[in-house]
Amino acid sequence: MTTTLPRLVATDLDGTLVRSDGTISDYTRDVLLELDRRDVPVVFVTGRPLRWAEDVFEHVGRHGLAIISNGALVWDVARKAVDLERAIEPDLGLRSAQLLREAVPGTTYAVEDVAGIGLEPHFMERYPMPDGSRRAPVEELFDRPALKLLARHEELAPQEFWDAAEQALGGSLVITWSSSTSLLEISAPGVTKASTLELLTARLGIGAEEVVAFGDMPNDLPMLTWAGTSYAMADAHPTVTAAAGRVAPRNDDDGVARVLAGVFGL
Incomplete structure (x- = not known):
């Protein structure tokens, strides 16, 4: 039986991909680089404002897009410019x-x-x-x-x-x-991590069933329930654990990278 691999990875940052000390480990960096080489975009989907998200933009890969402020902004990292803004009037x-x-x-x-x-x-x-x-x-x-x-x-x-x-x-x-x-x-009305991620994946011709997502807090719930495959971190908020159905190791144990290494056979 052939298993179809995800075509896109969507991950929260704080409490999920980023360690408690604010860093991304060498192991996680290497996994992200390998997925980039395999043409699997890893999209950072964060509640962070732009000024804090910039700290990890070196890891977004060649696709160069990140979803910021819980879906209110898609930022073109390569151009350092707004790709999409969904603001409150x-x-x-x-x-x-x-x-x-x-x-x-x-x-x-x-x-x-x-x-x-x-x-x-x-x-x-x-x-x-x-x-x-x-x-x-x-x-x-x-x-x-x-x-x-x-x-x-x-x-x-x-x-x-x-x-x-x-x-x-x-x-x-x-x-x-x-x-x-x-x-x-x-x-703004209708703006969540999930709704903006859906707009972005539609451009790429990727469906929800082809996305694997990771998160740990209530602002991740829409994304985790939308994605075809979703993981809560081991120390996630209880509502997130209940919604995700799968559990990844803690962020301080490189949980996202370890799951991805298993999924993609790295």
């Missing part, structure tokens, strides 16, 4: 921010676009911000289309905050999360 974003803050007092916001990030004065960011980041109320930050609206709450648990936000916004925007803190990642 300012009116919708601002209206949604107001609705959520009314429903969940204490919510603070940051707004991501291709150029960088703007934060409300009381938004407690856990990572260093790039030079020139704006600090202003969300009404001023949403002066142009945004890739992501970030909502943070310092008292509610992540699942509690997510549930409250879903109820407040009623599906008008896509809400997900990938952090251990109560940070929601909000995208």
